[in-house]
Amino acid sequence: MKDNLVPAVRFTQVSRHFGEVVAVDHVSLDIPDGEFFTMLGPSGSGKTTCLRLIAGFERPTNGTILLHGKPVTNLPPYEREVNTVFQDYALFPHMTVAENIAYGLMIRKVARAERERRVNEMLELVRLVGLGGRKPLQLSGGQRQRVALARALVNHPRVLLLDEPLGALDLKLRQQMQVELKSLQQRVGITFVYVTHDQEEALTMSDRLAVFNHGRVEQVGTPAEIYEHPQTPFVAGFVGVSNLLSGEQAKAITGNGDTFSIRPEKIHLASPQAEVPQEMYAVDGAVRDVVYLGLYTRYLVELEDGSDLVVVQQNLDTTSMDVLSARGRKVRLLWQRSHIRRVSGL
């Protein structure tokens, strides 16, 4: 059980520069064994570079990387016990599905019979039985994605790296694959390091996630921690939608001039005369725009000082006619004092 204390991946002050560009800036991270860990961030935030550093496609400019306690900073990819599912799948076009999956085993000179057995096992796992003889070009996007997954998993890696593996799939298939990937990870018990820019995906699948911005890690935590307690304005804005209050405005509402965030779904929309209960904050404004989204409605409320707050309300009792007629109406916004989060000012 001592093994569990050694993190699967450890970054210590890792930086990666590309000429003048600092892609990864002093990142320190621990990813425990067996965790589904997501690196979330906008494009160019350094998350993919971090993944490539773990895989060994890049070497850090500074810092050290340990895999299961073993320094790998200067090891090439073929000497690391990790496998990658590539964003474009990177299936070998001249090989069949079965040959693709068997590639890692062939390289490691696993006997032919054993190879076949494990390939069949994998085809079953990713539900592609009977397609082993096809070429990658004859498969759909979702099938290719599963071949890429099988090709990596067949080697029993200790860490599986996934680089936006669902990016090329349509919404329905993506949601289905999110659930499948998560349950697969729980079954095989391998550490997954997952890169995505999709915050919903990150919140759905991860045990923990790291939010990246400008090559730095802004916050690491469970999905609930990240969503409910964003520690920086960036995290508050990137994960979910957040309203930020600061300076004079914040002072007028809360009596304190720090920067705060409040989630749109936590705000109540009330009539301008509504009473303000003791435990609530209130601010007045007028509905400037209404976006009807079926399940819920998004209101853009212009406050008296000219700034905007986004408010989201479920369409429990309201119809599209009701909500659209709200445009231009004066409203009072109310929310629980405890729902406001202080985010460290920049």
Next chain:
Amino acid sequence: MGKAFLPVDRAALGTIPPPTFGTRLSTYIYLRPWLILLLLLGPPMLWMGVVYLGSLATLLLNSFFHLDSFTGQVVRQLSLDSYAQLFTRTNLDIVQRTAGMAIFVTLADAILAFPLAYYTARYASPRARTSLYLAVLIPLWSSYLVRIYAWKLILAKEGILSWLFGALRLDGLLEWLLGLPVIGGPSLSVSYIGMFIVFTYVWLPYMILPIQAALERVPKSLVEASGDLGARPAQTFRHVILPLAFPGVVAGSIFTFSLTLGDFIVPIAFGNSSFIIGQAVYSHMGTSGNIPLAAAFTMIPIAIMLFYLMGARRLGAFDAL
């Protein structure tokens, strides 16, 4: 959000003007895709059909005539006499020599071209890539004859190469090479070794370019994936890069092989009295006036190339085009 559109004054926008002749002509063609096809492909097809295929047909027809050995006149009667003459000892030797030369030139070009193409496609910086690309192409833009005569000087008995051999105290090696049966000769500039060197040089760009194109089409992620799955660079090369670049090698070999089979200038400049096909065709056309035999000779490279192309198609060389 945003301002409402201003009301549009339709009259101020004007109306669509009545169609002019040009407009009506455009519309007529626009609505008839077959006419576009005809206009685009008609002229080149006519050119290819009449000038190229026409002359090939004439050639084929001529190969079935024969020369009356007594009068020296071409007998315009269909027969296989000219083809029968190909099967004499001398003429079969000519075919064998030519095919052998084409095979060795193709192999040498493939071996020389691959590393350069590999470096250019996978490692060179964008600037170095452009320079290398130009370095490969520029010789193709200068006269072929000039380059061949430059080689004539390089390979001559008193030329720079024999001087170099002398300076390196390797004149013994050169003499040994020239003393070899069949491929040797009085000097490099009159020997099959010399012919081989020049052929390899002049056709090299035709091998480099398709290999480079094939290598550039191999996504970097495939190479990374192979390494990720445990393959050392040499294994990645063997299992991923080489199979994917092979159609490019085959495509390049079509050029080097067919160009060697058909060329007559290099053999005339560097050959001796043991002809290869190009020289044979040239002399039968010119001095002996035996056009039917010359035509029959040219059918050999065409036939060889047909088989070669069928094989190449099987190896996927045309998928890379």
